[in-house]
Amino acid sequence: MSNEKHHIVPYRVYALVLVALLALTFASIGIVSIELGKYTVAAALIFATIKSFLVLTYFMHLKYDKPYIKAMVAFVFAIFFVVIVITFLDYLYRT
Amino acid sequence: MHKEQAANMSNYLTYQGKYKGLLGWITSTDHKRIGLLYLYSILTMFSVGVLLGLAMKLELLAPGKTIMDAQTYNSTFTVHGVIMIFMVVVPGLPAVFGNFLMPIMIGAKDVAFPKLNLLSWYLYVAGVFLVLAALFFGNGAPDTGWTFYAPYSFKTGTNLLPAVFGAFVLGFSSILTGLNFLVTIHRMRCPGMKWTKLPLFVWTLYGTAWIQLLATPVVGITLVLIALERLFGVGVFDPALGGDPILYQHLFWIYSHPAVYIMILPAMGAISEIIPTFAQKQVFGYKAIIASTMAIAFVGYLVWGHHMFTAGMSGTAQYYFSLLTFIVAIPSAIKVFNWISTMYKGSINVQTPLYWAASFIFVFMIGGLSGLVLGALATDVHVHDTAFVVAHFHYIVFGGTGFAFMAAIHYWFPKIYGRMYDKGWANAGWLVFFIGFLALYTPMFYLGMMGMPRRYYDYMKEFQGGNILSTFGSWILATGLVIIIVNLVKSARHGTPAEMDPWHSKTLEWQVSSPPSVENFDEIPEIAENDGPYNYK
Amino acid sequence: MEQNAHNEHVHYDAEASKIGMWLFIFTELLLFGGLFIVYSVYRFMNQEAFHLAAEELNTTIGAINTVLLLVSSMTIAVSTTTLQLKKKGLTLFLLGITVIIGVVFLVNKYFEWGAKIEHGIWPGSEHLKTAFSQGEILFFGLYYVMTGLHALHIIIGLIIILFAAHRVYKGTVNENRAALLENAGLYWHLVDLIWIFLFPLFYLIH
Structure with a gap:
């Protein structure tokens, strides 16, 4: 449809994102080899979160999508996070 | 509206495409025909479920x-549960009335993905088989109860795998219906049909579709895990291998609690359509009903643990789930206030659908409280x-969704078949059914309070009085059900032709025409700025 | 308001297909979400055992597979751009690369699983039940279920990409009707997204 003007993403953007993703991957492998104790998991997950954010924003075009689609995606991730937190209300406080 | 033109065109019932007869129906991507395919298949399964229920009540006579x-x-109670939950009440209102009416209500010619819609029905049938x-x-037959609780579900010698896989396929059908509805409501509304002009039934379908989409996959994966557990002994829910059976309950109820909102939300939507029509009055608190719909959908997603209070959860989780359970009752209560206030000082036209709707409010309140x-x-x-749980559940799901389904079919029947039913018999059917319902489930509240456990074929002698009443x-x-169905089936064939708008309603x-033409509209309607779904004088 | 719903001659609505795909992706996310809940709970209950069991996994293979998926995500993303720029040959080439990378991923996975199974580690195996603790049994159970389900999604993704490539070749997917290719891309990125979390949770926790 003519009013659904497509945004053509330049190659350069994809290339840069890939470089960033690879760098983050190696950084996360590097960081877990350092002894961080219980923060290792947190570090690895933070890297994974940043990577997934890049994939969602650029590869999956969310940056160029209408706000309501962004809102839906954010909502789904948020509700999943909430469900995990609630589940842990049980497991964290078991005696 | 070009009435003559509409009359000349064949309607969706008589329309003949590439194939004739039955084949013309099961290959049709027309949302109205798919809605009826669901109606017939759901009613078939409903009858099976009812027979199993009657058998159980007969067993409990002494x-x-x-x-x-x-x-x-x-x-028997396992199969009764699986059939009634996964094949009747979950798809019930959305798949039948949602399919038939939602596109028309938003001024569209069909759903967004008609072929996917037909596929959903095939998946439903596959799941049933x-x-x-x-x-x-x-x-x-499986004997785990419809909840398939671990670890019994992978220890039982009965034939559980096909049932679990069937439930998975039925879930997939439900997901695809939800997906289709969401896209349809987002993309296919006619010009001028703003979100704030959508009929409330459509709004509840919207909320329901989100739950279908976000909750069903969780039970899907849970059922897959049960199947893998049975096949390979992965150990995820097996205490002998370090698994936690309570985690199964968490995952199961993360779906199955929202699932009761899948059942009840569209029911509330249908009631919200019926009451303004028969009160001939603008619905009271249109936006409050929408807000409470979305609140129920959202909060209902977060209260699953109240099915597990005695299972061994932590105290913290119990407090949390109990608190949120009380909070989720508020939006339901808001709706009840809205319905009652809509009727207040309305020009009430007492007809069969209103009887059903009013009795819906009555039983729903008892069930809710x-x-x-x-x-x-x-x-x-x-x-x-105990039997108290059974009574509560049936008051909500049978009394809520079931009564709303009956209200809906008596309300939209003239639109669907283009004929009017015999109102006398319809009212008689309602009365008998209603009396039977009260006699069947009310004693169970009492029996439960006295301590009669559920899911046993036997009970102590003290409980017999209540059980006899319940079985009667x-x-x-x-009997009421037979009267209703016979009346509707006869009327669908021989009833007097119905007008376009027999109830003087304002929704699209x-x-x-009744029945609608194949394409619903000759031309897509436009909603004027000051027009609305409930603009009664 | 959306204008196109009532345009009689055009049934093609790119945005509807896109939302449809996103909604489907949501269900997939929640499907894996259920498994992530299971993982996080058992990880919490058996921290030591999970770390111990993760030693058995080969970080190098995991890292290679991560790189492969990231690159393939890039190639399919670029292919949507080349389609817009009407470079059909290049688009097909990029899709071919994506498919090949996906197959290589599966081959890697095959050898990885094969090595484990050779060591007697598979769900329900005697060796697993006798030589490992309960936490480790759970770890390997989840490892097989989650990577297995992920591999299944890779296969589905490959089929969708091949189907889209066929339509690009025939010309029914083109710069004006790109929805199918874009949806194939979205699905492939979903597969990538899941792996981005699976990799650290299974390979990087020792």
């Missing part, structure tokens, strides 16, 4: 073995796993 032994009884296969092949007894931690310890109730209810589906 203590000890009456007509079946313990194992048969266990299988898979579950039925579990009954007739292998080592007997008894839910709070179960949602409170202290009282739940006393009544959990089941017979009265079945009543502005097209």
Whole structure:
């Protein structure tokens, strides 16, 4: 449809994102080899979160999508996070 | 509206495409025909479920073995539950009335993905056959209860795998319907049909579709895990291998609690359509009903643990779930206030759908308030796993969704078949059914309070009085059901032709011919700025 | 308001297909979400055992597979751009690369699983039940279920990409009707997204 003007993403953007993703991957492998104790998991997950954010924003075009689609995606991730937190209300406080 | 033109065109019932007869129906991507395919298949499964229910009530007429032994009884309540939940009430209103009416109500010619819609029905049928296969092949019908609780579900010798797989396929069908509806409501509304002009039934379908989409996959993966557990012994829910059976309950209820909102939300939507029509009055608090719909959908997603108060959860989790359970009752109460206020000072036109709607409010309130007894931690310890739970659940799901389904079919019947039913018989059917319903389930509240456990084929002698009343109730209810169905089936063939808008309603589906033409609209309608779905004087 | 819903001659609505795909992706996310809940709970209950069991996994293979998926995500993303720029040959080439990378991923996975199974580690195996603790049994159970389900999604993704490539070749997917290719891309990125979390949770926790 003519009013659904497509945004053509330049190659350069994809290339840069890939470089960033690879760098983050190696950084996360590097960081877990350092002894961080219980923060290792947190570090690895933070890297994974940043990577997934890049994939969602650029590869999956969310940056160029209408706000309501962004809102839906954010909502789904948020509700999943909430469900995990609630589940842990049980497991964290078991005696 | 070009009435003559509409009359000349063949309607969706008589329309003939590439194929004739039955083939013309099961290959049709017309949302109205798919809606009716669902109606017929759901009614078929409903009858099976009702027969199983009657058999259980007959067994409970007297203590000890009456007509079946313990194992048969266990299988009977399992299959009754699986059929009624996954094949009747979950798809019930959305798949039948949602499919038939939602596109018309938003001024569209069909859903966004008609072929996907037909595929959903095929998946439904496939799921039905898979579950039925579990009954007739292998080592007997499943006996785990419809909840498939671990670890029994991978220890039982009965034929569980097909039933679990069938439930998975039915879930997939439900997901695809939800997906289709969401896209349709987002993309296919006619010009001028703003979100704030959508009929409330469409709004509830919207909320329901989100739950279908976000909750069903969780039970999907849970059922897959149960299947893998049975096949390979992965260990995820097996305490012998370090698994936690309570985690199964968490995952199961993360779906199955929202699932009761899948069942009840569209029911509330149908009631919200019916009451303004028969009060001939603008619905009271249109936006409050929308807000409460979305609040129920959202908060309902976060209260699953109240099914597990006695399972061994942490105290913190119990407090949290109990609190949220009480909070989720508020939006339901808001709706009840809205319905009552809509009728207040309205020009009430008492017709069969209104009888059903009014009795819906009555039983729904009893069901809802008894839910709070179960949602409170202290009282739940006393009544959990008793007949009280069964009574509460049936008051909500049968009394809520079932009554709303009946209200809906009596309301939209003239639109669907283009004929009017015999109102006298319809009212008689309602009365008998209603009396039967009360007699069937009300004693169970009492029996539960006295301590009669559920899911046993036997009981102590003290409980017989209530059980006799309950069993008699089941017979009265079945009589009412027969009256209703016979009346509707006869009327669909021989009833007097219905007008376009027999109830003088304002929503779009009543502005097209009865039955609607193949394409619904000759031209897509436009909603004017000051027009609305409930603009009565 | 959306204008196109009532345009009689055009049934093609790119945005509807896109939302449809996103909604489907949501269900997939929640499907894996259920498994992530299971993982996080058992990880919490058996921290030591999970770390111990993760030693058995080969970080190098995991890292290679991560790089492969990231690159393939890039190639399919670029292919949507080349389609817009009407470079059909290049688009097909990029899709071919994506498919090949996906197959290589599966081959890697095959050898990885094969090595484990050779060591007697598979769900329900005697060796697993006798030589490992309960936490480790759970770890390997989840490892097989989650990577297995992920591999299944890779296969589905490959089929969708091949189907889209066929339509690009025939010309029914083109710069004006790109929805199918874009949806194939979205699905492939979903597969990538899941792996981005699976990799650290299974390979990087020792």
